[in-house]
Amino acid sequence: MNFNLPVPVIDQSAVGFRGNFFVGGVYTKHAADETMSGQAYVEVLVPREVRRPHPLVLIHGAGQTSACWLQTPDGRMGWADFFVAQGYVVYLLDQPMRGRSAWHPTDGETRVLSVAQAENQITASAIAGAWPQAKLHTQWPGEGTGKGQKHDPVFDQFYASQVESVLSDEASASRVQAACSALLDKIGPAILLTHSQSGPFGWLVADARPSLVKAILAIEPSGPPFGAAHGLLGKGLDWGLTHIPMRYEPPMEGAPPFGFEEEPSSGPGKIACRIQSQPERVAVNLASVPVLVLTAEASYHAFFDHCTVKFLQQAGVKVDFVQLAEEGIHGNGHMMMLEKNNLDIARRIDEWVLQKVL
Numbered sequence: 001m002n003f004n005l006p007v008p009v010i011d012q013s014a015v016g017f018r019g020n021f022f023v024g025g026v027y028t029k030h031a032a033d034e035t036m037s038g039q040a041y042v043e044v045l046v047p048r049e050v051r052r053p054h055p056l057v058l059i060h061g062a063g064q065t066s067a068c069w070l071q072t073p074d075g076r077m078g079w080a081d082f083f084v085a086q087g088y089v090v091y092l093l094d095q096p097m098r099g100r101s102a103w104h105p106t107d108g109e110t111r112v113l114s115v116a117q118a119e120n121q122i123t124a125s126a127i128a129g130a131w132p133q134a135k136l137h138t139q140w141p142g143e144g145t146g147k148g149q150k151h152d153p154v155f156d157q158f159y160a161s162q163v164e165s166v167l168s169d170e171a172s173a174s175r176v177q178a179a180c181s182a183l184l185d186k187i188g189p190a191i192l193l194t195h196s197q198s199g200p201f202g203w204l205v206a207d208a209r210p211s212l213v214k215a216i217l218a219i220e221p222s223g224p225p226f227g228a229a230h231g232l233l234g235k236g237l238d239w240g241l242t243h244i245p246m247r248y249e250p251p252m253e254g255a256p257p258f259g260f261e262e263e264p265s266s267g268p269g270k271i272a273c274r275i276q277s278q279p280e281r282v283a284v285n286l287a288s289v290p291v292l293v294l295t296a297e298a299s300y301h302a303f304f305d306h307c308t309v310k311f312l313q314q315a316g317v318k319v320d321f322v323q324l325a326e327e328g329i330h331g332n333g334h335m336m337m338l339e340k341n342n343l344d345i346a347r348r349i350d351e352w353v354l355q356k357v358l
Helices: 079-085 115-123 151-160 169-187 196-208 305-314 344-354
Strands: 015-024 026-030 033-036 040-047 057-061 090-094 190-195 211-221 258-260 274-276 291-295 321-323
Touching: 015 169, 040 079, 057 079, 057 169, 057 196, 079 090, 079 344, 090 169, 115 151, 169 190, 169 196, 190 196, 196 211, 211 344, 258 305, 274 305, 291 305, 291 344, 305 321, 321 344
Parallel strands: 057 090, 057 190, 190 211, 211 291, 291 321
Antiparallel strands: 015 040, 026 033, 040 090, 258 274
16 A cells, blocks of 8 residues: 555554453542542554464553554554564553553652653763763754754654653652552463663562563663662662562561662762672562563663662572673663664564563
């Protein structure tokens, strides 16, 4: 079919069926009124030929909705359709209180990424150079001297996608854990792909449904353990990997829940990691779940994701750490699923799944 449209579209010939539904949610009374809270919108894409035995559940990060998986801001194929083309059934979830998973005023205050934060941390980080690896960022799409900045058309498309996120990390964590657990109860065993803010939610869902999580693909998960990212985003992870409790052995007692000690820095451009003090506790429900932690060369995660990997290893988790630069994939920032070489990275993720899970 030959036609011209004034907007970018992508080939979806690999998609055989698609649908949408909601999971989770509880009815809550407010004075004389009653609403539902905690529900999550889910879209499902089914390939014409299913060639992978386990579906993927894609969980977006802060300020985003599941739209970030569908298409890049310059109009190219996103990760959702790429994974469908490889034969995965793909589930796309809007976090509770976000996007099509309705937020209500009783859910609490919200926050949104400012223009300056988006430019400095995600789209034009080489200009500000706020962390050692930032100057290496080359893969954000666009042309000219204004690339990655306000009024550049690609940046404007990206920034238009930003939505309010609930301020409380604890509320987001508990509701995403409940909604994703309900999703797995409905669809059966699946592979979780998390990004950034949703990274801790992957650990929590596996803790709640260890038999239903076949693997966790943690793309630059929130960190580092026990601390915020040097003031860049969010607050500290009091429970090591998460904002709310998960199961460890020996069990937690008292507050704060963990003791930690600080190791020396592991090299230039790397922060000193905080690790568990003795006795070491094991994340028992994650012990049998294969984990991939994947980090881009120029992201602000490049100087602390190694600490998340160390914590996982110390907690008895089987984790592989893929640093894209060491595999010849250079210049990426934190929103790598939207960047110029986004499908090269998706292909590397699929290779890991084929080797370690399927």
